[in-house]
Amino acid sequence: MPSSPASEVLTFADIENAAQVLKGIAVVTPVLESPLLNAALGFRLRIKAEPLQITGSFKFRGAYNAISRIPQDKRAAGVVAFSSGNHAQGVAAAASLLGLPSVILMPKDAPKTKVELTKAWGAEVVTFDRFTESREELGAKLREERGATLIKPYDDPLIMAGQGTLAAEAVRTCAAEGWTPDIFISPCGGGGLIAGCSTSVRALSPDTAVYSAEPAGFDDTARSLAANKRLANDPAARSICDALLAPEPGELTFAVNSERLTGGLCVTDDEAMTAMAVAFKYLKLVVEPGGAVALAAAITGKVDCKGKNVLVVCSGGNADAEIYAEALKRPLPF
């Protein structure tokens, strides 16, 4: 890859290094497919199933990669992170497996399941109001008080590299069967997952179009890509996709994404919920709202998929039972 702002932040070699660190630790999640769903859609859709990852989402990959690099003399002070839940669990689990203490800042409205599972991994959980308090300031304060290492949710090359391992796995699994995606779509919050994934896909399958998928009201990456500069979301915006509510693209993630993405797609909360019900019926996979936006973008034709080979990431499955039951009430399009 030629030198560029993106290649100064993240290269495929970084992802290969992360894959070595994660080998035997992270789950090599399967690529799923439903012949009946393909027939209904009119294209071949394959799904990288990250709900089957160790903490129920891809976030474990980046967290473990980042925490494993903390120098020995910094380990006893532990790590601190802020997260609505999936990064929280990823950091808590990775810290636990690596023997470091962790403290996690979680928004008060985070799904109960996510808070409970984060605590179960042994983390200390501190809550905050996501609409009136700055999680960055709270995180910095905790970091100073304890000397703990901050594990950012996305704007860190080690995090992006860890997340990118999932696309490398998926593309290689498909290639081994002689199948190449024409289109790759991944959920996008702060942009760490799609930054890592786009780097892997560009390296391994350069002709594949790569799209981010975001919930309506939080389509900052789609709009920023179109404007070629970072744009923030309206602070008044709300979405059921709790995993994807970053205020704006990360500085480093956008440096990568502005160069490596084909474009950004956007789905409504209703479309994300319908995609959850589709995954229940055809894939038997539990997907949370934010984890389902790429699947939603594919099945609602936000980019023309007809006759194409389409690979989407379902990025997490830590849904509260109430929300999940609500999603299953939806009438399905097929």
Add this chain to the structure above:
Amino acid sequence: MPSSPASEVLTFADIENAAQVLKGIAVVTPVLESPLLNAALGFRLRIKAEPLQITGSFKFRGAYNAISRIPQDKRAAGVVAFSSGNHAQGVAAAASLLGLPSVILMPKDAPKTKVELTKAWGAEVVTFDRFTESREELGAKLREERGATLIKPYDDPLIMAGQGTLAAEAVRTCAAEGWTPDIFISPCGGGGLIAGCSTSVRALSPDTAVYSAEPAGFDDTARSLAANKRLANDPAARSICDALLAPEPGELTFAVNSERLTGGLCVTDDEAMTAMAVAFKYLKLVVEPGGAVALAAAITGKVDCKGKNVLVVCSGGNADAEIYAEALKRPLPF
């Protein structure tokens, strides 16, 4: 294996032959695990995830194995099967992939999802009342009228051999990681799945204890094993585990199971529903009531699992949304 009634019905060589037939056709489903669930249980529990099989259950394996052996001159007349839904889908999908027509007899109270998905695979569906009509008689009549080949749900060595491939895969996957199960538990209806699985486990891991799991009221295999003869269920019995409502053990399956099983376990509908909720929370896997009985038996300690290595089969995930939402309302034990 020495000659015996069981070895005259089914040998591990039959299962290896079925595995060759299924290679590249059936999904090699993953073995899942949750470190948090293990910590809560006090033993290491691994789950063979057959809801991720091509038709959402293990039944595709046996059906494809049996249908692929139908002689050329019998193929045009197609196949007939009777099933509450998982065998129906397995037969419909296998027939469709092999280019044969299929007609399926389904009980009127089969889950809507199962009927719909069976039709989606191209099968003709004929319904009957499971408590007042004999599915065997209806099946025989259809077979005579059309000249179609009857694909039995369990009492056929080719069916048992196909189902047994899943345990061979699971035990070998675990062995490759240096892990051997002390206890293996699989759901049991007519006994085809556990007959195939017990044959695989006995061949590959002879020190592993092998148990069937059944719903209360349909514990015919457990009682028959204890009595050393085939005993039927009370025709008045009812269970939410629609996949496991066979009237009594099969003649051939019981010849295998009476020799190769350690014993039979039994769980209540309520315990099966709780296991579905546990699989939702910790595994992100959609499991139907009948598919969850082995998991239920393990987590409720129907056999003492403390400190042991336990491998269970979750055999299917074709749950109706209403039942599933009901299962998720349960308070969990952990």
